[in-house]
Amino acid sequence: xxxxxxxxxEVVREGTPETGPGRQRLRRVFQVREFGILAAAIGLFVxxxxxxxxxxxxxxxxxxxxxxxxxxxxxxTGMTFLFIAGEIDLSIGAMYGLLxxxxxxxxxxxxWSPWLAMPAAIAAGAGIGFVNGFLTTRFRIPSFIVxxxxxxxxxxxxxxxxRTPPIGRxxxxxxxxxxxxxxxxxxxxFWMLAVVLVASFVLSRTKFGYHVYAxxxxxxxxxxxxxxxxxxxxxxxxxxxxxxGLAASILIGWVHGVSRGYGPGYELDVIxxxxxxxxxxxxxxxxxxxxxxxxxxxxMITTGLVLLGAQQDSEPIAKGAVIILAVLLxxxxxxxxGL
Amino acid sequence: xxxxxxxxxxVKNQTPLLEARGISKRFLHxxxxxxxxxxxxPGEVVALVGDNGAGKSTLMKTLCGAYHCDAGAIFxxxxxxxxxxxxxxxxxxxxxxxxxxxxxxxRDVATNVFLGREPMRGPTVDKGRMVRExxxxxxxxxxxxxxxxxxxxxLSGGQRQAVAIARAVQQGGRLVFMDEPTAALGVQExxxxxxxxxxxxxxxxxxxxxxxxxxxxxxxxxxxxxxxGGRNAGERVKAEATAAEIVGLIVGAPSAMPLGAV
Ligand SMILES: Nc1ncnc2c1ncn2[C@@H]1O[C@H](COP(=O)(O)OP(=O)(O)O)[C@@H](O)[C@H]1O
Ligand SMILES: [Mg+2]
Numbered sequence: 001x002x003x004x005x006x007x008x009x010e011v012v013r014e015g016t017p018e019t020g021p022g023r024q025r026l027r028r029v030f031q032v033r034e035f036g037i038l039a040a041a042i043g044l045f046v047x048x049x050x051x052x053x054x055x056x057x058x059x060x061x062x063x064x065x066x067x068x069x070x071x072x073x074x075x076x077t078g079m080t081f082l083f084i085a086g087e088i089d090l091s092i093g094a095m096y097g098l099l100x101x102x103x104x105x106x107x108x109x110x111x112w113s114p115w116l117a118m119p120a121a122i123a124a125g126a127g128i129g130f131v132n133g134f135l136t137t138r139f140r141i142p143s144f145i146v147x148x149x150x151x152x153x154x155x156x157x158x159x160x161x162x163r164t165p166p167i168g169r170x171x172x173x174x175x176x177x178x179x180x181x182x183x184x185x186x187x188x189x190f191w192m193l194a195v196v197l198v199a200s201f202v203l204s205r206t207k208f209g210y211h212v213y214a215x216x217x218x219x220x221x222x223x224x225x226x227x228x229x230x231x232x233x234x235x236x237x238x239x240x241x242x243x244x245g246l247a248a249s250i251l252i253g254w255v256h257g258v259s260r261g262y263g264p265g266y267e268l269d270v271i272x273x274x275x276x277x278x279x280x281x282x283x284x285x286x287x288x289x290x291x292x293x294x295x296x297x298x299x300m301i302t303t304g305l306v307l308l309g310a311q312q313d314s315e316p317i318a319k320g321a322v323i324i325l326a327v328l329l330x331x332x333x334x335x336x337x338g339l
Numbered sequence: 340x341x342x343x344x345x346x347x348x349x350v351k352n353q354t355p356l357l358e359a360r361g362i363s364k365r366f367l368h369x370x371x372x373x374x375x376x377x378x379x380x381p382g383e384v385v386a387l388v389g390d391n392g393a394g395k396s397t398l399m400k401t402l403c404g405a406y407h408c409d410a411g412a413i414f415x416x417x418x419x420x421x422x423x424x425x426x427x428x429x430x431x432x433x434x435x436x437x438x439x440x441x442x443x444x445x446r447d448v449a450t451n452v453f454l455g456r457e458p459m460r461g462p463t464v465d466k467g468r469m470v471r472e473x474x475x476x477x478x479x480x481x482x483x484x485x486x487x488x489x490x491x492x493x494l495s496g497g498q499r500q501a502v503a504i505a506r507a508v509q510q511g512g513r514l515v516f517m518d519e520p521t522a523a524l525g526v527q528e529x530x531x532x533x534x535x536x537x538x539x540x541x542x543x544x545x546x547x548x549x550x551x552x553x554x555x556x557x558x559x560x561x562x563x564x565x566x567x568g569g570r571n572a573g574e575r576v577k578a579e580a581t582a583a584e585i586v587g588l589i590v591g592a593p594s595a596m597p598l599g600a601v
Contacts, residue, residue, distance in 0.1 A: 205463040214443045214454055221441035224405060225455030226426040284445045 033278050033333075037293040040276075044300045052307045061303070063186065067178075067254065069299035070192035073292050074247045075266075076273035077199045078240035080291045083274055084203070085236045086216035086283030087143040089132060091150035092244055092270050097263015098158045099125055099248035101165060104257050107173060108166035114173030122245035128154070129241025133234035143237075155264050167257030177253025188250055192292075195243065200288040212236060216283025268319050273298045276326045280334075298322070354417040356381045356545050357402065357433070357514055362411035364397055371397040372408070373569040379514060379545050384536060386556040387549045389566035389589055395549045396438060398566065399516050403435045404428040429456070434507035438518035438549070440499050444492030448484055449473040451491050452506045476509045477501075480535055497528025504535050508544070515539060517548045521555060533559055553582050567591055 049057040056062075075092060082089055089095075103121045106112040112120070132150055136143040179187050203209040214222040215229045222229050251258065277294025279286025298319070305318055357379045364372040371394045379385050387395050400406045402413065404422040413420055415431050422428050428435070435441075442451050449466070450457075452473040458465040473487045482501040484494065491502060500520055507515045517536070521529040529552075536559045539546050550556050556563060557577060564574040565588040573588045 207457050207459065207464055210450065210457050210464055211455075213446060217443040217445050218441070221437075221443055222455070224425055224435065224437055224441045226424070226429055227455045284443065 034287075034290060034293075037276065037278060037290055037297070041293050041296045041300070044297055044304070048300060048304045048307065052304075055307050056303070065299050065303050067186050067188040068302070069295050070186075070188040071247050071251060072269055072273055072299055073192045073295040074195050074243050074250070075270045076277070076291045076295050077195055077288050078236075078243035079270050079274050080277070080279050080286055080288055081199070081203065081212060081236040081239050082143075082233075083279045083281055084216045084283060084286045085212045085233050086219065087136060087233055087236065088147065088271075088281065089129070089237065089240050090144055090147040090267055091128070091132065091154055092147075092240060093266035093268075094151045094154035094158070094264045095125060095128055095241065095244045096248055096251075096266055097258065097261070098154045099245050100251050100258045100262060101158055101162050101260070103249050103252040104166040104168070105162070107170045107252065108168035108257075114170050114176070117170075117173060118177070118246070118249040121249045122242045125241035125243070125245030125248070126238045127241065129237040129239070129244075130234065132241070133237030136237070137230035137233050151264065151267075158263070159260055162260050165257055165260055169256055170253075173249075174253045174256075177250040179253075188254065191246065191250055195246070196288055196292055203288055208232070208235070213284055216285075218284070265316070268316060268323070269298055269302070272319050272323045272326070275323055275330070278330065280330065281327065294326075353380060355379060355414070356383075356416065358414040358417075359398075359402060360412045360414075362398065362401060362408050362413075364394075364401055364406060364408045370569050372401065375411070375566075375569070375571050377402070377564065377571065379547055381513070382540065382543050382545055383561045384540050384546045384548065384559050386560035386563045387547055387566065388551070388553070388556055388563060388585065389572070393566040393589075394569040395566050396518055397569075399435070399518055399547070399549060402428075403433055403516055405435075425455075429510060429512075432511065432513040434510040434512035434515045436500075436503045436507050436515065436517040436520055438522070440503055440523075442491045442499055442503060445490060447488045447490055448477075448494075448502055449487040451502055452476065452487075452509050454506065456510065472509065473505065476505050480505055480508060480538055482531075482535070495528070496523050497525065497531060500524060500528070500532055501535065504532070504539075508539065508542075512544060514545045514547070517546065519549050519551065521550065521552060529555070553585060556585075557582065565589055 075096065079089060079092060099121050102124060103117055106117045106120060107114065128150070132143070132147050135141055135146045175187075177187060177191070181187055181190050203212065211222065211227045211229075211232045214225070214227055215232045219229050222232075273295035274286070274291050275281060275294070276297050277286070277290035277292070279290060279294075301318055301322060302315060305315055306312065310318075355378045359375065359377040362372050362375045362377070363370070375394070375398060377398065387398070389395050397406065401408045402422065404424045404427050407423060413422055420427075420431060422431070422433075425435070443454060449469040453469045458468045460468070470487050477484060477487070480501070482498075482505055484498055484501070491499060494502065500523075504515075504517070504520070507517075520532050520536075524532065533555060536546050536548060548559065560577050562574060562576050563580055563585055565572045565585060567589065572591070575584065
């Protein structure tokens, strides 16, 4: 044949070093985002410390907030994957409650080995996530509808199944989930750090992470590029479930039991943490580190309101308002950046 | 071998790079493709023209695995193949630049060039290699973009089109489909895209380009295929065709069309 059929290779000079405005601009965008959130978190901490030095700024209180934030971060990390992939899971609070009840049931009623209870809870969560993801991707039903239905189902199961919530202690289980590492650091914090580090790595470095961003940003483009977007989304739902199982286990190791109605409503905290952290609910944008900061802010708002003497019942008002404000801010900033 | 060789007019009886026979595709109420034959020779630029709704995009999408055809056979290098997904097409060396720019806005240029084909280094994506190789391909195509770290959403229409083309080239394809690559662009950017097509051809890559602009078509194409109402309405080697003739085929009145109407 007369013609070359492969692309002729040209000798190409090494690329010039990147000094163009693009990288700088990107860096600036990053700085504005993450520093803004970081500044807000620190500002809130300082403000509460000054306003309530005797109750907020104490080792006990700070440690307790840190443990709460740890659980919230673990839950919100899963949701971050899902948001970036362009989906949502409204059943996360109900799932959290049901799985916590399940863990206490396994440990205290069925006397399961503590080594089995946590993996079982994680697997059960992954299973629920799979159902959410399967219904969403296979039948192309919007995930907020599927998971709203799931919210009702899971809450109902908890109420029908559990008459008296099991309460108890399992020293080994408590030690692993909520004990003190080296006699000092609460295990909750250790688990959170592990989850945040692994999740950050997966999201920013692995192929799967790249595909999560692509899927949520422009699903058609991702599919055209050969990415199996339904599978990517399904996996994100499974990750949400698995991490919810982990958080539920830690919760039981920490507080030794929860009431039947626990869980539903907590999705508000999780979503607040994620959106305050700068993750976009339309997909394609976000980071686990941002979510961690968002969880810290959400946790401090919760505690701060109580310490400042607000009624416990007014909490959802504050969180709901914060979610709307955070998204409003995000949308405005992005429009101005032209993205 | 000289570069000019790749641009030579294809020999008549060589094995086509891609050949589609009797392709039909029906959407609910529309017969989008009706028994279409279509051929691309190695290193050739084929222009696919036709009115809106003639089936150009559908034919392209069928040949690159985005749609499944109801009937017909596809041959690549003379071998029968089934292209059931974008993956299959990629594996054959078919790259696509979609009409609705298939880019991911909040990711950088390098990530978009390698979208779905991220090179790995152990468990992680090899970002360094993505950056290096996307710079190389941009340079090869003489595409000027401030930096491969720029978010694609911040680029101009022409730059985005160039990134989409660079991705197709980087894929190392032997055949690149482009669906209306100049439609959304300014005049200068259009000229750049045409030059990119010429560069691709000079590198031995076959190109199928859908366009409404006959001036562009006559500028870059070796052969012009006209679609009308889901059928292949005729094709002409560029050297032997006039614009009036092509317009006639497009509207379906080959003889009644006076020359002045172009
Ligand atoms: N996904 C689809 N679903 C239903 N009808 C479609 C779809 N894609 C294209 N069509 C129809 O098929 C016909 C051919 O469309 P298309 O290939 O996009 O034309 P062209 O690209 O030549 O303008 C049109 O009538 C169009 O409305
Ligand atoms: Mg079209």
